[in-house]
Amino acid sequence: MSASTTPAPERETAHAVNRRFRPGGSRRPWGTAAKYLLLAAGAVAFLFPFYYMIVGSLRKTTTGDLSSAVPSGLTGTNYTAVNGAISLGRSLVNSGIMTIGVLLCTLVFGVLAGYALAQLHFRGRGAVFASLLLVQMVPFQLLTLPLYVLVVRDYGLGDNYIGMILPFAINSTAVFLFRQFFLQMPQSLFEAARLDGAGELRILWQVALPMARPAVLTAMLLTFIGPWNEFLWPFLVTKDADMQPLAVSLASFLSNLQGTVANPTGALLAGACVLAAPAVALFLLFQRHFTSTDIDSGVKG
Numbered sequence: 525m526s527a528s529t530t531p532a533p534e535r536e537t538a539h540a541v542n543r544r545f546r547p548g549g550s551r552r553p554w555g556t557a558a559k560y561l562l563l564a565a566g567a568v569a570f571l572f573p574f575y576y577m578i579v580g581s582l583r584k585t586t587t588g589d590l591s592s593a594v595p596s597g598l599t600g601t602n603y604t605a606v607n608g609a610i611s612l613g614r615s616l617v618n619s620g621i622m623t624i625g626v627l628l629c630t631l632v633f634g635v636l637a638g639y640a641l642a643q644l645h646f647r648g649r650g651a652v653f654a655s656l657l658l659v660q661m662v663p664f665q666l667l668t669l670p671l672y673v674l675v676v677r678d679y680g681l682g683d684n685y686i687g688m689i690l691p692f693a694i695n696s697t698a699v700f701l702f703r704q705f706f707l708q709m710p711q712s713l714f715e716a717a718r719l720d721g722a723g724e725l726r727i728l729w730q731v732a733l734p735m736a737r738p739a740v741l742t743a744m745l746l747t748f749i750g751p752w753n754e755f756l757w758p759f760l761v762t763k764d765a766d767m768q769p770l771a772v773s774l775a776s777f778l779s780n781l782q783g784t785v786a787n788p789t790g791a792l793l794a795g796a797c798v799l800a801a802p803a804v805a806l807f808l809l810f811q812r813h814f815t816s817t818d819i820d821s822g823v824k825g
Contacts, residue, residue, distance in 0.1 A: 574800075581794035585787060602790035603798075609781045609791065610765075610773040612798055619752055619769035619799075622688045626751040627744060629693035634743060635736075637694075638702025639728050643714055653703070659696045665756070667691075672760055683764045692751055698743045705739040706732055741810050749803050770799050 582598040606612060640646075641653055671691050681687030709732065717727045733740070755771045762768045768776065774795045782788035 574804075577793050577796055577800070581790055581797050583787070583790050585790075602785075602787055602794040605785040605787070606777065606791040606795045609784055610777050610795070612770070612795065614766060615768060615770040615773040616798070618685075618767060619771070621685050622754075622758065622769055623748055623751045625685065625689040626692045626695075627747050629689065630695040630698045630747045631740065631743060633694045634698035634702050635728070635733070635740075637699045639706050639724075639732060641699070641703045642706035643727075643732075644724065656696050656699060660700070664691075668756065668760065671757075676761055682761050683767045684761075685767075687761045688758050688769075689751075691757060692754075695743075695747060695750075698747060701739055701743055702736070705736055709735060745806055745810060748806060752803060753799070770795070774799065 579598070581602050582600065584599050584601070603612075641649060641656075675687050675690055676682040679687070681690065713731055714727055717731050722730070753771055754769070755775060758769050759772045759775065762772060765773070765776065774792065777795065778788075778792060782792070785791045
């Protein structure tokens with residue numbers, strides 16, 4: 525007597541169904557191949573501007589059309605030329621100081637405000653959150669003129685790092701991000717900490733922040749890209765070339781100093797590579813953290 529009571533045809537049918545829906549068991553390999561071809565084509569289209577920028581920054585002659593972006597006769601003289609024209613090192617320091625200042629202010633104020641809107645109950649909390657959403661709809665260019673009058677004329681912070689940092693010190697997007705993340709955390713953790721006598725700042729530091737690492741890293745990258753590439757506001761508040769960040773220095777090079785180098789386009793692309801390198805490096809370094817979350821680690825199943 526057979527050990528299985530299932531008829532043979534039924535067992536074969538179930539096996540065929542399982543094989544059809546098992547990962548990698550599709551009977552249409554051309555579908556998978558087409559998917560990977562589309563992904564590869566998209567990757568090439570996305571990466572080609574970076575390839576063209578890097579190759580153009582290393583060419584001896586002026587870059588022409590797209591067909592000329594073939595590596596031949598590469599050199600690093602364009603980086604030396606643009607460094608001699610605008611001092612890449614000084615511009616990078618200015619960009620770094622502005623970006624780090626904005627980053628620190630954004631994280632400190634963003635975490636505090638996001639935690640308050642998510643976990644504290646106070647009168648007017650809904651109105652504050654509605655105002656936060658409203659601020660996100662106002663373009664920064666609309667506030668440029670009153671901010672310039674306030675920061676430069678009233679406060680006298682022109683050609684000053686504080687003047688460059690001040691308008692970006694509080695980032696409404698970061699506040700919204702932290703609020704949403706803190707709302708997703710189990711309320712039992714906060715209630716248990718309060719029952720143990722912990723204050724709100726201690727709960728924020730020892731309970732909420734250790735589990736909010738993905739949100740912190742995401743806010744850091746998003747905040748870094750903004751001030752690092754910012755052009756309009758530093759251009760308005762800095763007249764001294766020694767105070768200008770790299771984006772403004774490259775614009776000044778394009779307008780006034782490109783005639784001082786043999787290959788203006790190559791020198792400009794070299795400066796663009798230097799400007800883009802830190803943002804690309806940070807994304808490649810931290811991208812795996814964006815899809816991870818430690819919220820469930822605080823709750824035992």
